Amino acid sequence: QVQLVESGGGVVQPGRSLRLSCAASGFNFRTYGMHWVRQAPGKGLEWVAVISYQGRNEYYADSVKGRFTISRDNSQNTLYLQMSSLRAEDTALYFCVKDETIEAGGGMDVWGRGTTVAVSS
Amino acid sequence: SNELTQPPSVSVSPGQTASISCSGDKLGDKYVCWYQQKPGQSPVLVISQDTKRPSGIPDRFSGSNSGNTATLTISGTQAMDEADYYCQAWDSRIVAFGGGTKLTVL
Numbered sequence: 001q002v003q004l005v006e007s008g009g010g011v012v013q014p015g016r017s018l019r020l021s022c023a024a025s026g027f028n029f030r031t032y033g034m035h036w037v038r039q040a041p042g043k044g045l046e047w048v049a050v051i052s053y054q055g056r057n058e059y060y061a062d063s064v065k066g067r068f069t070i071s072r073d074n075s076q077n078t079l080y081l082q083m084s085s086l087r088a089e090d091t092a093l094y095f096c097v098k099d100e101t102i103e104a105g106g107g108m109d110v111w112g113r114g115t116t117v118a119v120s121s
Numbered sequence: 122s123n124e125l126t127q128p129p130s131v132s133v134s135p136g137q138t139a140s141i142s143c144s145g146d147k148l149g150d151k152y153v154c155w156y157q158q159k160p161g162q163s164p165v166l167v168i169s170q171d172t173k174r175p176s177g178i179p180d181r182f183s184g185s186n187s188g189n190t191a192t193l194t195i196s197g198t199q200a201m202d203e204a205d206y207y208c209q210a211w212d213s214r215i216v217a218f219g220g221g222t223k224l225t226v227l
Contacts, residue, residue, distance in 0.1 A: 035216070037218075044205075044207065044218060044219075044220050044221040045156070045158075045164065045207050045209075045218045045221070046218065047209075047215075047216035047217070047218060050216065059214045059215060061215065061216075095163060095164075100169060105152075105211055106152075106154075106169065106170070107154040107166045107168075107169035107170065107175075107209075108154070108156070108164075108166060108209070109166045109169070109175060111163040111164055111165070112163065113163055114163065
């Protein structure tokens with residue numbers, strides 16, 4: 001079945017870095033855009049970043065631009081989020097999400113269960 | 122502006138129709154999606170491209186979008202529909218989510 005499994009979350013000090021991974025299975029990963037979306041405890045959904053199917057186009061929320069980098073390895077069916085200069089406000093559950101379309105621009109039709117990132121000293 | 126505004130809460134009686142609004146500047150010129158999120162679960166896409174229901178979503182869920190407002194309508198609301206609902210749209214290659222609406226089925 002179609003599945004997204006995130007990993008790499010944990011507790012990290014402010015200013016440090018962390019890399020999240022997302023293993024995709026059950027669909028042709030290389031033909032869909034992919035997103036990261038986060039949700040702070042008790043709060044709503046916040047979009048983080050998107051990458052097109054070949055990785056040529058990346059877009060970011062203003063809140064993470066310059067600090068986070070989204071990437072993908074289509075040979076390994078894996079999506080990544082490299083997070084640096086982490087802040088307390090980056091504390092959230094991070095979801096890996098599949099877009100309905102190649103370049104991304106459609107709905108988000110498959111969601112992982114998320115991995116938790118806690119930024120604290 | 123890519124800000125999307127939703128009412129924080131909506132209440133509905135079982136079997137009645139629930140409407141959840143999402144407003145934004147010239148929203149009718151963009152495609153809007155809607156997501157349902159139940160406590161402790163990941164969001165689920167219930168409406169795509171303003172009006173399309175993904176496979177497996179009951180036909181009591183419908184959507185519309187015109188002017189500055191998109192609306193998610195749930196006809197014959199059931200207790201299982203109690204959840205948080207989020208609208209989402211693209212604007213200049215940036216994704217925006219609404220703040221979410223808690224639907225209570227009384």
